[in-house]
Amino acid sequence: MGKGKGKKDIIRLERESVIAVIKPRLIMTLTNLIEQSSDRTEFLKLCKRVEYTIRAWYLLQFEDLMQLYSLFDPVHGAQRLEQQKLDDEEIDVLEQNFLMYLFQVMEKSNFKIANNEEIEVAASGQYLLRLPIVVDESKLDNRLLKKYFEGHPTEDIPDFADKYVIFRRGIGLDKTTGWFFMEKVDIIIARFWKYLLQITKLDKFFKKPTPKKRDSESHTDEDDFFVERIRLENMELSVQTLLLKNTIQEPTFERIIVVYRQATTDEDGSERGIHIKHFKNIPMADLEIVLPEKKNPGLTPMDWLSFIGSAVVGLVAVITSIETTKVDLWVMFAILSTVIGYCAKTYFRLLFFSSSCLSILVLREIDERSVFHYRE
Numbered sequence: 001m002g003k004g005k006g007k008k009d010i011i012r013l014e015r016e017s018v019i020a021v022i023k024p025r026l027i028m029t030l031t032n033l034i035e036q037s038s039d040r041t042e043f044l045k046l047c048k049r050v051e052y053t054i055r056a057w058y059l060l061q062f063e064d065l066m067q068l069y070s071l072f073d074p075v076h077g078a079q080r081l082e083q084q085k086l087d088d089e090e091i092d093v094l095e096q097n098f099l100m101y102l103f104q105v106m107e108k109s110n111f112k113i114a115n116n117e118e119i120e121v122a123a124s125g126q127y128l129l130r131l132p133i134v135v136d137e138s139k140l141d142n143r144l145l146k147k148y149f150e151g152h153p154t155e156d157i158p159d160f161a162d163k164y165v166i167f168r169r170g171i172g173l174d175k176t177t178g179w180f181f182m183e184k185v186d187i188i189i190a191r192f193w194k195y196l197l198q199i200t201k202l203d204k205f206f207k208k209p210t211p212k213k214r215d216s217e218s219h220t221d222e223d224d225f226f227v228e229r230i231r232l233e234n235m236e237l238s239v240q241t242l243l244l245k246n247t248i249q250e251p252t253f254e255r256i257i258v259v260y261r262q263a264t265t266d267e268d269g270s271e272r273g274i275h276i277k278h279f280k281n282i283p284m285a286d287l288e289i290v291l292p293e294k295k296n297p298g299l300t301p302m303d304w305l306s307f308i309g310s311a312v313v314g315l316v317a318v319i320t321s322i323e324t325t326k327v328d329l330w331v332m333f334a335i336l337s338t339v340i341g342y343c344a345k346t347y348f349r350l351l352f353f354s355s356s357c358l359s360i361l362v363l364r365e366i367d368e369r370s371v372f373h374y375r376e
Helices: 023-031 037-072 077-084 088-108 116-123 144-151 181-199 284-290 301-324 329-365
Strands: 009-013 164-178 225-229 246-260 275-283 366-368
Touching: 023 037, 037 077, 037 088, 088 144, 116 284, 164 275, 225 246, 246 284, 275 284
Parallel strands: none
Antiparallel strands: 009 225, 164 246, 246 275, 275 366
């Protein structure tokens, strides 16, 4: 097992405002506290009435919500809007009403909007996802959610809230044991690259702002709790440890719902579809996997090593052929074309492999295209 390197990576998390408990167990526990059998019967009737009242409220809200969402469904919504023959102002009112109902249901269902601090904490580490992922903001609409938050001021919303919103609920813990050979090689290469930058004094040009950590030194709430992150980045890695199994650990968001709208691409019309995606058990450090409209991921350090290695081998072959044979421009052109073509093939093959891995991870984690979940 890998040894820890330096201090433990401890993050502070906000405790959930609800206590997860099975409903029948709660009812039976409270019922057993009542002495008279007649009172227990009346109490059970009261519990049923409360349950039916809550179910009726959610049912009404859900029907209104789904009726509105049918107009903004990314697949069939445009056709239904055309059938209704509504003008732009009426559609604007309907979509704002839909968002109002949606945010109310999310609040009643104990979902919270992920804020900047939570996003920074999540992005400060890596877990299983090791592809550099960036959102293509040019493909996202920035008017729908901006208009909603202007009419419904909300505290502590993230900087990207005008383009997409991430709701989260529930905190879990994920542990994974494996060899992580490629991941370890990537980290060793990254550390070596960082060392080269330090000794050449070039690291100051590549420094990134350090995210704020929610640790014990910051303002602590009594309801907060602490979770340890066990990551490969904090372990001492060497050639010997490449062949050892390691266990890594990361807190997870049990439920995540992402809401966004794609940018308008048709000059003759405007995009009205609202996308709602639901994810389960997403590690905080892999939160990038739920981001909408992701750009094709870049290359990892191991990919760059393979690419540069191919280029070096090709250049060595060219130089060797020049020294051993009589220089011929056509031969030189053929050799250089072969080397450049091979390097391009290697680069795009690695890029395609990274995109394929990202697609597999997304399909593995996504639950449904459009879904609403409620907690009673």
